[in-house]
Amino acid sequence: MSRTDPDSGYMVREGKPKGFFYLDHRTVDGKLGIVTDTFTTPANVHDSIVYLNRLDRQAHRFSFQVKAVGLDAGYATSAIARGLEERDILGVTGYRRPSAPKPGMMRKSSFAYEEQTDGYRCPEGRLLTYATTDRNGYKHYRSDPAICKKCPLLASCTSNARAERTITRHVWQESRERSDTYRLTPWGKAVYKRRKETVERSFADAKQLHGHRYARFRSLVRVQMQCLLAAAAQNIKKIAMALTKPPKQVRA
Numbered sequence: 680m681s682r683t684d685p686d687s688g689y690m691v692r693e694g695k696p697k698g699f700f701y702l703d704h705r706t707v708d709g710k711l712g713i714v715t716d717t718f719t720t721p722a723n724v725h726d727s728i729v730y731l732n733r734l735d736r737q738a739h740r741f742s743f744q745v746k747a748v749g750l751d752a753g754y755a756t757s758a759i760a761r762g763l764e765e766r767d768i769l770g771v772t773g774y775r776r777p778s779a780p781k782p783g784m785m786r787k788s789s790f791a792y793e794e795q796t797d798g799y800r801c802p803e804g805r806l807l808t809y810a811t812t813d814r815n816g817y818k819h820y821r822s823d824p825a826i827c828k829k830c831p832l833l834a835s836c837t838s839n840a841r842a843e844r845t846i847t848r849h850v851w852q853e854s855r856e857r858s859d860t861y862r863l864t865p866w867g868k869a870v871y872k873r874r875k876e877t878v879e880r881s882f883a884d885a886k887q888l889h890g891h892r893y894a895r896f897r898s899l900v901r902v903q904m905q906c907l908l909a910a911a912a913q914n915i916k917k918i919a920m921a922l923t924k925p926p927k928q929v930r931a
Contacts, residue, residue, distance in 0.1 A: 686899040688721025701894050703885075703906045704729055706737055707878040713917050714881060714910040715741065719903040727754050731762045747771065749871040757816070757849040760858040770858050771867040785835050790846055799846045803830055807846055817847040885909050 681687050687699040700722035706715050718733055730750075737743055745768050750759070752773035763770040780786055790799040790807065799807040799820050805827075807820040827833055827842040837844040849855065861867040885891035889909040894902045 684894075684897040686721060686897070686902075687894070688723030690722035701899070701902045702726070703882075703891065704733060705878055705881060705910070706733060707881045709873060709877050711917055711921050712877055712881055713914050717903075717906045717910045719899060719906050721899070725753070727756045727759055730754055730759060734766075734768075747866075747870050749874045751874065752776075755855070755858075757851040757855040760854040761851040763858070764854050769861055769870075771861045771870045772858055773871065774862065781838075783835055784838075785832070787846060792848065799848075801832075801836070801844070803832060805830075807844065810845075812850065816850045818850060820846045820848065881913065884913060889913065 681689075681699040684699065687701055689698065690700045690702075691697055702720050702722050702724065704716075704718045704720065704726060706717075707713065708715055716733055716737060718729060720729060734745070734748070738745055745766070747769040748763065748771070750770060750772045752775040755772040755775040760770060760772075777787065785802070789802050792799055793806075796806060797809055801807060801822065805822060807822045810819045810821045812818045822837075822844045824842045827836070827844065830836065833842060839845075862871065882891070889912055891906075891909055895905050896902055
């Protein structure tokens, strides 16, 4: 915890600087780029945690009939996929590369899930059966150590002292798999492309022109005010440009 600003959160992300920060979660109009919502959290609160609540607020506040959403790979979670299905919204998320195993070890993709038996089949044809479900909603499937000790692939399968391999699968994994298929469709690619043209551009302008790279104040309330002021300034410019834009000339 920061001793100078306890409201901030310590962020640890690949490719990002480590330290105490805040995050601005924005929603942007797809036509004009107007910021319709800004919500500040400590940096240790992941983007995916607040997403569904912000989506519901947009639908309630503006009576939007949301049909599809485009999200980056940080939102590729089973919980969000399930939440979008419950709201009858098609979600297109970026590809999230699975965490790489230790060198020489088999990936999870080497094991095939069997819906009929609710288990995973290893490359040697042995079944990993269901064992338990943890508090985060992940089902654990474990192999039989008595069989694995004699397996020729043991050294590349697990380093567990009991010679036991464990595979995890979220209870809403099927929703995540359906969401992943949308990304490969023509309409899914078109929806995902709009991300960088709208919300990503809004963030870039805020950082480059409105001091959004740094929190100018301490405490969550004051940083929220900074985000609201930056969004208001950007919206004033966007609205002015939209109102003064000359009409398109129609050729005879």
